Amino acid sequence: MHNTHNTAFFDDVLKASYAEPVVVMFHASWCGPCKSMKPLIERLATDIGFTLVGVDAGTERQLAASESVRAVPTLIVYKDGKAVGSPSAGAKTETALRTFLATAGVWA
Template identity: 40%
Template sequence: MTTINTSAATFEQDVIEPAKDGPVVVAFTADWCGPCKLLKPKLIELATAWEFRLAVVNAGVDRELAAAYGVRGVPTVLVLESGAERLRFSGDRAESELKKLLRAEGLAQTELEF
């Protein structure tokens, strides 16, 4: 589907509105964060292969947005759908664990692997 960089100014149209029609994965990251640099490319590859919407928020810049979602550290990943939080995890994950977590949320549209 789509991977986008979003901010507080566009979060409603980038995340909240699309989440009414299906799950949206939101990754709160920061440019200085080592684990974020490891996790982000894995999420982007999965979003492309499995065709789900991924929104990336720079929590270092959009601190108020991160705080509004209870983000206390980065990376933090949420799966939002229909106004509800379906999944939350923090920190980097091995590819196999990441796939397992997201597959359990119904995000594997295809069996393509990367």
């Protein structure tokens, strides 16, 4: 997972989402559930084949607010330049993550 900041969000996420789904994980350095979920979502990105981008909601507050992030971790799927489905807030099990990704059309 590479981290992006507000000025790179267009290229790293919105523009890239025209080629393949991009899953953005809004996280914070102090967030224990974020740290525990990170290796799982990174493995799923490799196994399923989607782009994973991290945004530190603590340092990128304006970007997080513009995407209506109210808690961390929050996952948002972007396709064709826009967010799709509902964001997923809170730590998730692998089964819950797979369901979230399937519902958002990342994989079948």
